Amino acid sequence: MYDVKHWKHVFKIDPNKPLDDKxxxxxxxxxxxxxVVGGTxxxxxxxxxxxxxxxxxxxxxxxxxxxxLESITPGFDYYFIPMVMNSGEKTFVMDxxxxxxxxxxxxxxxxxxxxxxxxxxxxxxxVFQYTGCYLPEEDDVIAYAQLAEHVYHLPIFYMEYSGEYxxxxxxxxxxxxxxxxxxxxxxxxxTPEQAVEMSQYADLIVVGNVIYEDLKxxxxxxxxxxxxx
Ligand code: 1GP
Numbered sequence: 001m002y003d004v005k006h007w008k009h010v011f012k013i014d015p016n017k018p019l020d021d022k023x024x025x026x027x028x029x030x031x032x033x034x035x036v037v038g039g040t041x042x043x044x045x046x047x048x049x050x051x052x053x054x055x056x057x058x059x060x061x062x063x064x065x066x067x068x069l070e071s072i073t074p075g076f077d078y079y080f081i082p083m084v085m086n087s088g089e090k091t092f093v094m095d096x097x098x099x100x101x102x103x104x105x106x107x108x109x110x111x112x113x114x115x116x117x118x119x120x121x122x123x124x125x126x127v128f129q130y131t132g133c134y135l136p137e138e139d140d141v142i143a144y145a146q147l148a149e150h151v152y153h154l155p156i157f158y159m160e161y162s163g164e165y166x167x168x169x170x171x172x173x174x175x176x177x178x179x180x181x182x183x184x185x186x187x188x189x190x191t192p193e194q195a196v197e198m199s200q201y202a203d204l205i206v207v208g209n210v211i212y213e214d215l216k217x218x219x220x221x222x223x224x225x226x227x228x229x
Contacts, residue, residue, distance in 0.1 A: 002061045002077060004114065004155075005182065007033035008199060009225040011218070012065070012186065012208040014039035015047035021054070023215050028058035030222045036080065036206065038065030040126040045071045052076065065116075069100055074107050083154070084118045084131045085144045092131040116156040117148035122187060125162040138170060145174045149181040159202070161187025163209060165194060171201040190217055192224030199225045 011027050013019060016039045028035060035055050037048060048064065048071045055062045056075075065080040066072060072079075081100075084092040097115075101108070119141055120133045127133075136144065141159075148157040157178060159171055165188030175183050185198045186206030190213070199205050205225060210218045 001111070002034070004034075004078060007204050009195070009222055010034045010036050010063070010204065010206055011211060012036040012038055012206050013051065013211065014208070015044070015051050015067075015071070016042040017212055019211070023211070024054055025058070026215060026219055027211065028055060028060045030219050031226060032060065032222050033204075034061040034063050034077075036063045036065050037076075038067055038080070040067065040130050043067040043071045045073060047071070049073055049075075066100065069096065069103060072100065072104055077112070079113050080156070081113055081115045082118045082158070083115050083152075084120060084127075084133065085147065086119055086133045086136050086140070087131040088134060089132040114155045115152075116158045116184065117144065117152065117154045117181070118158045118160050119144045120160045120162070121166060122161045122164040124164065125160070125187075127160065127162055138173070141170065141174060142177055145177045145181070145183075149178050154181050156184050156204075157181045158184040158186065161185075164188045165190075166198075168197050168201065171198060175201040175203075189221060190214065192217075192220045195221035195224045 009032050011032050037051050052075050061077045063078045063080055064076040120128045123135055145157050148154040182203040184204045185202035189195050189207050190210045207221050
């Protein structure tokens with residue numbers, strides 16, 4: 001098994017967005033710690049299986065971040081399970097997970113599952129709207145981080161700004177609250193400088209959209225984060 005605790009940088013690929021073979025090869029061979037497959041809407045089992053088969057041509061670890069019950073499939077190294085802490089709907093905090101266990105019990109390897117306590121910070125993000133989030137104040141965010149670490153003992157607390165670059169000062173404050181739970185940051189990273197800035201505080205950064213807008217810039221974030229180490 002891979003040592004997820006030491007991962008610093010991952011690319012998140014949306015199965016519902018086209019990506020040509022050459023670009024996928026570049027991502028897989030970039031030196032990133034893992035490729036995460038996940039998206040908010042329209043993700044199908046066929047798309048996930050196809051992407052898994054393509055990524056498996058490379059040695060990079062491969063993670064499925066569960067988008068919906070229909071697209072769960074065996075074959076990934078790890079499964080990241082989003083628990084949307086600032087959702088107003090219990091479905092996204094517990095019920096989907098409960099149903100997923102019932103449907104996939106025979107396939108489950110508990111050691112491959114990592115629950116991510118999501119705190120969604122961008123009101124414009126699809127995930128914010130889809131999961132019925134409210135926008136937390138700073139004090140709320142800190143309390144979610146404490147809940148993630150001290151009450152739920154989650155492996156990951158995920159500050160999710162998807163599509164928008166977040167507030168590095170808030171990320172720094174959140175990091176100060178976490179000793180065991182790893183802090184993950186994702187959202188709007190488009191340059192190596194931004195990748196370095198956020199990885200000063202976050203244990204793990206996620207680079208998503210820029211893959212589809214400027215692959216070269218996306219690839220440069222890997223070296224920026226790794227050289228900083
Ligand atoms: C999305 O946090 C990731 O879930 C990455 O965000 O797509 O804005 O890079 P971006």
